[in-house]
Amino acid sequence: MANPQPDDFDSLFNLEEEYYTEGYNLGVADGSRAGRIEGRLFGLEKGFEKFAAMGTLAGRNAVWEARISDQDSAAAEQSEFKLPKLSGGARLQKHLQTLFALTEAESLSTENNEDSVSDFDDRLKRAEGKVKVIEKLVSEGPLVFEASQPVASGSGNAQERRQIKIKRTDAGGESSMEDFNVRHARS
Template identity: 50%
Template sequence: MPSSTFDEILDLEEKFYDDGYQQGLADGVKAGRIEGRTFGLEKGFEKYLESGKLHGKSLVWVNRMPCFPAKFSAQDANQQSKPDLPANDQPQKLEKLPSLPDNQRLAKHLKVLYALAESESLSTENTEEAVSDFDDRLKRAQAKAKIVERMVGEAKDHNEGAENVVKNNEGNIEDASLRNTKG
């Protein structure tokens, strides 16, 4: 028997290993790109959503300030949202939010918050510089929003529900309000 026959058989395992490795590498690159794109879209959406929330808050606060002209009046809202009201139906009275104090420092913070959070000047390009700029503006806008929240007395309590959290006998944290309902 020629020795080349056995060499081909012994090389078969190495060939299958190399083929499997190359196929796995190609599949891994493809799956990694898909997973990376999905993750990037999720994170981008979360960041843009947060930016939109901050922009909405800034609009509400600006419209509550007496030193800024009203952007959208209640009368305009009734006319635009219900143009074809029957004669016997009365439009509902819209309640106004209370005005904020006429404070120049607060007005300055609101202008900066509005400028940081408005979406038209935010870049949505997928470059290192654009993403870094977006993240920087978002962090600065979040900090300004916290300052404004404290100034207008709408600061969120970050310890909400902390008084209901206790440790059970196993050392796990559970909600005390749920513990009281257990029988």
């Protein structure tokens, strides 16, 4: 005999499945948001590291350019801090000009698309290779920062470094990753 009345315990048979589905959906939503935030922060960190490396190479290029022997440089002779002059001739000049073209900040793209990132990575690799060639020409080794070197005052140690704080604004909504403003603050 079939009972047309619904059983009071029918909802309990599906209770575990309901909680599992609800928890899964909440986890997916939370994981998606957390993944976007983590991905954004990771991208900012990696982008900063790449641009810092490019800036180091550009700085080394500027120092080498300043060290090239110039007979008309009277101001450099009066300085109490002197680096040895470089005499690499036209070959060194050509390599320095190429390195400058590779590391020039105005021509580096900050867009976040495949072509721009690929171009930047290619230029960074070529610039690193060019630095190795120049190091051989001027008989210098690679630039190495040792942990035992004292930190110059003003450059900041671990406690004095700038901290990046993320502040969320309401512009852009939940689907936009541009809704995080980066501001710098001293800790």
